[in-house]
Amino acid sequence: MRALSDVERGVLARLLAADFNGVQALRAQADHIDGVEPNCTCGCPSITPHVDRDAAPPARIGSHLPVELAEMARADGIPRTVLCFLDGDGYLGNLECVYYDEARPEWPRPGGCAVLLRDEQGYLESALLASGAAVRPHELGDRWVSFEARDDGGFCAATWSGYRECFAADGSELSRTFVK
Numbered sequence: 001m002r003a004l005s006d007v008e009r010g011v012l013a014r015l016l017a018a019d020f021n022g023v024q025a026l027r028a029q030a031d032h033i034d035g036v037e038p039n040c041t042c043g044c045p046s047i048t049p050h051v052d053r054d055a056a057p058p059a060r061i062g063s064h065l066p067v068e069l070a071e072m073a074r075a076d077g078i079p080r081t082v083l084c085f086l087d088g089d090g091y092l093g094n095l096e097c098v099y100y101d102e103a104r105p106e107w108p109r110p111g112g113c114a115v116l117l118r119d120e121q122g123y124l125e126s127a128l129l130a131s132g133a134a135v136r137p138h139e140l141g142d143r144w145v146s147f148e149a150r151d152d153g154g155f156c157a158a159t160w161s162g163y164r165e166c167f168a169a170d171g172s173e174l175s176r177t178f179v180k
Contacts, residue, residue, distance in 0.1 A: 001035035014110035022059035043103035058090030133171025
């Protein structure tokens with residue numbers, strides 16, 4: 001076991017930047033990580049955090065967090081995704097860096113990632129962009145079914161209701177086109 005690195009701490013903090021059910025318990029857990037262990041043989045930096053269970057409460061939200069990090073751009077490959085899973089007791093169990101090309105032992109830069117928040121059915125309900133802008137679908141109650149990062153820090157997404165919406169890095173809507 002080794003100490004949580006500053007980069008890993010930053011990735012976890014960015015992942016927990018959005019508000020969702022159980023996030024307070026997870027933030028407390030992140031503050032009480034005693035150490036981590038690498039947990040993958042593919043070459044990625046994924047880790048198993050060891051939380052001091054006497055110092056932090058469990059989160060009661062299921063095994064997969066409703067948030068993920070989406071790297072907005074990557075000069076040397078395909079942008080990565082970071083997911084987090086809880087163990088059966090509600091504690092941080094796996095911080096997973098997903099590579100879509102050749103895996104390397106490096107995390108994405110937390111400040112270069114958007115935090116994507118999903119609803120109970122797995123649809124995207126909001127994005128917290130690297131700029132700090134919080135963005136939701138144009139129509140109240142609509143959800144995004146896709147997310148495509150743009151090189152300028154913005155993104156485009158298709159909505160459940162059939163629109164393609166594009167946003168700038170500052171969160172302003174650039175376009176909304178019916179495609180269904």
